[in-house]
Amino acid sequence: MTHPETGPYIRCEDLFKIYKVADLEVVALRGLDLKVERGEVIAIVGASGSGKSTLLNILAGYDTPSAGRVAVGDKDLLRMTGKEVELYRREEVGFIWQQTSRNMFPYLSAVENVALPMMLTNTPSGNRQKRAEELMDMVGLGHRMGHTPEKLSGGEQQRVAIAIALANSPPLLLADEPTGELDDKTAAEILDLFGTINVEMGTTILIVTHDPDIAYKVGRVVMIQDGKMATEVRRRVTFQRASGVLDVDQPLEEFILVDGSGRVQIPRDVLDKLNIGERARLRIEDGKVTIVPDDYGSGR
Ligand SMILES: Nc1ncnc2c1ncn2[C@@H]1O[C@H](COP(=O)(O)OP(=O)(O)OP(=O)(O)O)[C@@H](O)[C@H]1O
Numbered sequence: 592m593t594h595p596e597t598g599p600y601i602r603c604e605d606l607f608k609i610y611k612v613a614d615l616e617v618v619a620l621r622g623l624d625l626k627v628e629r630g631e632v633i634a635i636v637g638a639s640g641s642g643k644s645t646l647l648n649i650l651a652g653y654d655t656p657s658a659g660r661v662a663v664g665d666k667d668l669l670r671m672t673g674k675e676v677e678l679y680r681r682e683e684v685g686f687i688w689q690q691t692s693r694n695m696f697p698y699l700s701a702v703e704n705v706a707l708p709m710m711l712t713n714t715p716s717g718n719r720q721k722r723a724e725e726l727m728d729m730v731g732l733g734h735r736m737g738h739t740p741e742k743l744s745g746g747e748q749q750r751v752a753i754a755i756a757l758a759n760s761p762p763l764l765l766a767d768e769p770t771g772e773l774d775d776k777t778a779a780e781i782l783d784l785f786g787t788i789n790v791e792m793g794t795t796i797l798i799v800t801h802d803p804d805i806a807y808k809v810g811r812v813v814m815i816q817d818g819k820m821a822t823e824v825r826r827r828v829t830f831q832r833a834s835g836v837l838d839v840d841q842p843l844e845e846f847i848l849v850d851g852s853g854r855v856q857i858p859r860d861v862l863d864k865l866n867i868g869e870r871a872r873l874r875i876e877d878g879k880v881t882i883v884p885d886d887y888g889s890g891r
């Protein structure tokens with residue numbers, strides 16, 4: 592089912608994902624909210640097990656949430672039929688996995704791997720070949736077309752993976768730790784390539800990463816903590832494309848995020864430092880909200 596697109600391109604509201612393993616329930620997403628504008632590049636960071644891959648898999652249509660709402664463009668991901676999900680995965684999203692080998696068929700050449708997704712969308716064979724070659728050029732591998740994956744370096748394999756993900760010109764690219772297996776220099780080049788794609792093709796891009804310098808490369812970094820968005824680092828602009836050189840002079844600022852119910856997450860180290868336990872006092876003074884320990888002002 593579709594509905595007219597209003598507001599941000601990606602809209603996740605109060606998403607929950609509960610995995611059941613034998614008798615145990617694992618809560619991977621716990622009321623997560625996220626909005627992403629069309630053409631935005633964002634990075635998602637967070638500790639291992641915080642729910643990053645779960646979120647990406649839901650956005651890719653590989654998995655469904657246990658509760659909440661999730662829409663991408665004019666598509667409500669929870670109200671699509673099996674066939675619609677299949678089309679969505681094929682045409683709307685490109686996905687890049689961390690494991691370089693998972694992105695490619697080992698017995699096909701790089702350019703054949705890039706042409707493959709276009710067979711599923713019935714692109715005529717002449718156009719497939721031409722576009723595959725163009726994409727190989729775009730990712731800087733025009734000279735490696737005929738190589739099979741084993742003859743490519745890790746960085747080159749991820750470049751091919753990006754070309755494969757872009758084959759059907761999806762408006763959305765999702766990358767789950769695409770640089771996790773690469774050295775720092777190669778990782779930086781791959782992140783720059785995402786910036787180029789964003790600028791040249793207008794693709795909306797979500798990258799899960801542990802790269803400490805990511806904030807300097809994308810418009811916005813959101814931190815997921817225990818299955819919920821906690822903080823955000825961004826420049827003081829509404830949004831910015833990855834390589835939008837125009838705004839790099841703007842300072843990076845960190846924000847805490849307020850969810851749809853008005854909840855905020857206070858970092859554990861701040862709570863510990865201020866000795867805030869289960870309960871705190873909220874004061875509103877001079878246009879400021881102050882949160883202080885329970886015993887503050889007791890006896891008054
Ligand atoms: N298929 C599954 N079955 C059961 N539990 C799962 C499944 N997938 C994820 N989980 C659990 O859900 C939580 C979130 O996992 P997720 O893979 O989304 O984390 P992550 O942030 O991607 O971590 P990492 O940085 O290690 O990749 C974890 O506790 C994980 O063990």
Ligand SMILES: [Mg+2]
Pocket residue numbers: 643644645767
């Ligand atoms: Mg993961």
